[in-house]
Amino acid sequence: NVAHGLAWSFYTGYLKIVLPKLVDSIEQYHRHKGNSSTLRHRDSWRLHIVIPLSAFIPDKLEEADRRVRFHDNLPEIAIDRAGVRRRVYKHSVYAVLDHQGQPHHCVLEYATPLQTLYLMSQDSSAGLSSEERRQQVLLFIHTLQGILEESVECRNRYRLIVLDDEREQEGEPDPYFLSKTILKQLQQEE
Amino acid sequence: NVAHGLAWSFYTGYLKIVLPKLVDSIEQYHRHKGNSSTLRHRDSWRLHIVIPLSAFIPDKLEEADRRVRFHDNLPEIAIDRAGVRRRVYKHSVYAVLDHQGQPHHCVLEYATPLQTLYLMSQDSSAGLSSEERRQQVLLFIHTLQGILEESVECRNRYRLIVLDDEREQEGEPDPYFLSKTILKQLQQEE
Numbered sequence: 001n002v003a004h005g006l007a008w009s010f011y012t013g014y015l016k017i018v019l020p021k022l023v024d025s026i027e028q029y030h031r032h033k034g035n036s037s038t039l040r041h042r043d044s045w046r047l048h049i050v051i052p053l054s055a056f057i058p059d060k061l062e063e064a065d066r067r068v069r070f071h072d073n074l075p076e077i078a079i080d081r082a083g084v085r086r087r088v089y090k091h092s093v094y095a096v097l098d099h100q101g102q103p104h105h106c107v108l109e110y111a112t113p114l115q116t117l118y119l120m121s122q123d124s125s126a127g128l129s130s131e132e133r134r135q136q137v138l139l140f141i142h143t144l145q146g147i148l149e150e151s152v153e154c155r156n157r158y159r160l161i162v163l164d165d166e167r168e169q170e171g172e173p174d175p176y177f178l179s180k181t182i183l184k185q186l187q188q189e190e
Numbered sequence: 191n192v193a194h195g196l197a198w199s200f201y202t203g204y205l206k207i208v209l210p211k212l213v214d215s216i217e218q219y220h221r222h223k224g225n226s227s228t229l230r231h232r233d234s235w236r237l238h239i240v241i242p243l244s245a246f247i248p249d250k251l252e253e254a255d256r257r258v259r260f261h262d263n264l265p266e267i268a269i270d271r272a273g274v275r276r277r278v279y280k281h282s283v284y285a286v287l288d289h290q291g292q293p294h295h296c297v298l299e300y301a302t303p304l305q306t307l308y309l310m311s312q313d314s315s316a317g318l319s320s321e322e323r324r325q326q327v328l329l330f331i332h333t334l335q336g337i338l339e340e341s342v343e344c345r346n347r348y349r350l351i352v353l354d355d356e357r358e359q360e361g362e363p364d365p366y367f368l369s370k371t372i373l374k375q376l377q378q379e380e
């Protein structure tokens with residue numbers, strides 16, 4: 001089951017490593033910027049991970065919704081990993097605009113492993129159909145939720161944002177669907 | 191099948207992206223170092239990927255064999271990936287000493303996805319036993335070989351080095367098993 005391994009890989013190879021360092025990273029970022037505090041609400045000091053049910057993941061969030069705008073990168077973390085000396089990990093901070101044009105900042109990215117699912121469903125030699133891909137996305141979410149709920153290292157440092165972008169595509173597509181979905185989550189944190 | 195997804199992920203999310211840029215990276219590295227050319231043999235301008243059958247992967251190669259010594263990092267590559275702006279990819283150059291103490295340089299790392307397999311086999315909630323893990327390592331190698339053989343992007347830019355470190359552990363373990371295994375490969379390239 002492809003998604004089972006991808007969820008474990010996302011956890012052991014990334015979230016378990018970077019999430020414990022996230023708060024320090026944000027504090028360092030604020031110190032570096034002087035007295036400003038871009039990320040105002042400590043309850044939103046989490047990695048917001050967007051999980052689109054379609055598994056379709058653009059490399060720039062702005063391509064999905066122009067109300068989601070890159071703001072800055074957090075300081076880098078460098079760790080020796082599997083023979084790569086000082087492999088670099090970093091997160092991006094985005095400003096998400098509401099309908100009044102007001103920016104809400106958060107640490108945001110897509111669940112990168114889903115790109116593998118999408119590309120596999122496009123490569124006939126990978127043996128994954130579009131129907132199977134959808135099943136695997138649901139299995140990825142289910143497995144990842146289960147792992148993270150039991151993880152001491154990751155507690156309170158993440159937010160999974162499931163994007164129902166398939167149902168959304170019936171009828172008139174909303175160009176601000178991503179920003180609205182993220183803002184619903186952020187409002188609960190503010 | 192966990193390993194099937196990890197092999198596809200390793201290809202679509204890493205090797206397919208970084209291997210086409212490897213030659214440029216090495217040329218840039220040599221220019222930056224003046225007239226020296228650390229990696230003398232163009233046939234060894236490949237990413238040498240060590241795949242231990244045990245899936246046991248230390249983060250520092252020196253811990254596996256002190257004749258494998260970190261030399262330098264190649265220039266970084268930065269790409270926008272899934273919302274992370276300018277995500278950094280880099281490779282490490284190692285000096286591998288032969289029995290005469292002569293250094294042979296190469297671009298070297300472990301197959302990072304196997305760390306996930308190893309950690310899964312240690313976490314009872316992941317549902318992977320040690321026996322299953324071994325099967326999955328073999329499936330990973332088989333799947334990855336199949337993908338890479340068909341890949342135009344990766345042709346001639348990699349070398350898979352399978353490390354039979356399980357059989358090696360019966361009897362007196364050889365502290366130079368890793369370096370000797372790598373050197374056998376490098377001698378074919380020199």
Ligand SMILES: Nc1nc(=O)c2ncn([C@@H]3O[C@@H]4COP(=O)(O)O[C@H]5[C@@H](O)[C@H](n6cnc7c(N)ncnc76)O[C@@H]5COP(=O)(O)O[C@@H]3[C@@H]4O)c2[nH]1
Nearest residue numbers: 009010013014088089090112113199200203204279302303
């Ligand atoms: N040696 C090496 N150097 C790299 O820079 C690198 N980047 C990825 N990989 C391996 O390729 C495969 C595909 O990567 P993907 O990004 O889809 O999944 C990644 C990704 O979703 C997340 N992740 C890891 N590193 C980062 C990172 N720096 N930024 C964001 N996400 C990351 O966690 C997953 C597992 O990572 P690894 O377990 O390190 O192994 C990966 C994986 O097997 C790498 N391997």
